[in-house]
Amino acid sequence: MQSADDLPIGDRPKVIERAQARREASCSGVGEADGRVARLNRGIGRRILLASTLDQIDYGRGCDRGTGMDEPRFLVDTYLEWVAREGIPVVEDFGLDLLGVETAPWARMGGTARGAYVHVKGRGDFVNAYVCELPPGGQTDPQRHLFEEVVYVLAGRGGTTIEADDGTRHSFEWGRGSLFALPLNTRYRHFNTSGREPARFAAVTSLPLVLNAFHNEALVFDNPFSFAERIGDERFFRGEGEFLPVRPGRHQWLTNFVPDLGGFELQAWGQRGVGSSNIKFVLADGTMHAHMSELAVGTYKKAHRHGPDFHIFPVTGRGYSLLWYAGEQDLRRIDWQHGWVYAPPDQIFHQHFNTAPSPSRYLAVAFGSIRYPFSSDKRTLFGDGVDKDVAQGGRQIEYEDEDPRVRAMFEAELRRHGIDVDPRLAETWTRAEAKRRGELVAARG
Ligand SMILES: [Fe+2]
DSSP: OOOOOOOOOOHHHHHHHHHHHHHHOOOOOOOOOOOTEOOOOOOOEEEEOOOOOHTTOOSBBEEEEEEEEOOOOSSOOOHHHHHTTTOEEOOOHHHHGGGOOOEEEOOOTTTTTTTEEETTTTTTTTTTTEEEEEEOOOOOOBOOOOOOOOEEEEEEEEEEEETTTTTTTTEEEETTTTTEEEEETTTEEEEEEOOOOOOOEEOOOOOOHHHHHOHHHHHHSSSSOHHHTTOOOOGGGTTEEEOOSSSTTTTTEEESSESSSGGOEEEOOOGGGGGGEEEEETTTTSSSSEEEEEETOOOOOOOOOOOOOOEEEEEEEEEEEEEEEETTTOEEEEETTEEEEEEETTEEEEEEOOOSSSSSEEEEESOSSSSSSSHHHHHHHTGGGGSBBBGGGBBOOOOGGSSSHHHHHHHHHHHHHTTTHHHHHHHHHHHHHHTTHHHHHHHHH
């Protein structure tokens, strides 16, 4: 590989400048206000084309190799430097339609795989996302790496084979709406089992965390250590699992593979909203988190806030989300359906609304699970904060404290779609209004 020192002297400043611009390229902003509600849907995210010269630069693959550049290295993001060498598109936006993201041949995945990296505004410091497409009958080369990966299938049908270091092989077949994890540092390979349709899946991985911690690719991609305990029960690759009841909002399903998120049985979680249900997944005993929530017809979830990196993938139905920072008057809005992804940025209040004539489900994938929270923010969130009133020190806004515009917009959206408000929600609104007026305060004595 050619280093920066090998380039003609006259080219170096421009190349370095472009490389720095690449590293400093930031995600698009949360969005300029468009009246009182800023719409964040922009179609496909901005595509960042890689300059051919960038592919030829060796920035150093480890701290011991140096850069070959005259400039002192500081404020280094090893992950972003690595991404710039991958040779596939990097798309950046607040949120975007993954079904429409343009992909390119992906040498790392090998075979006939195509890919693109996806950096959403709220991805945080620890995780990234990508989309991978396999043409009909296509496949990847075998992969192995020291970071966790949770895969959500967007379209098509295929299969994955996982091989443990003891030679044990596990294979399972997936389709649209499947969810699975790749056990840490096992060898795996994906196949498109259709001869006619392409298969496309998205993944959220902890590569940024690992690369920025060790800045050494060999440790990440050529590491023989076996995490045998991560493989789990053979049943976990057949779509079976273990239900671990805890309490509403903390119930868990232990597995490696969920064949169909759309058909998975959820558990009621009324404290997050009328008609709300949920399950927390523990996948391959990983630190990566996944959960799925459902909004009943004619309902929405209460607003709450937390740290970044929850990548939200709508699974069924359709709806929109409102987002705002504490104290702000302008509401940001993003409309979503299957194929979209976005991540609420750090500590922004966000609230999800179902406008479909059927229940709407979404998958959320992040770093720091209910079993292994990793950060104090996740520990607090999954402990008591997620569904506790902000007035009590929690993260959630109760119905009686909602901005009246939230309800007005939802009612208007339902009317537009010819859908009635869930009668349980209408009753709850009435009680909330009474409480707001203080009538219940007097009743309590
Ligand atoms: Fe959230």
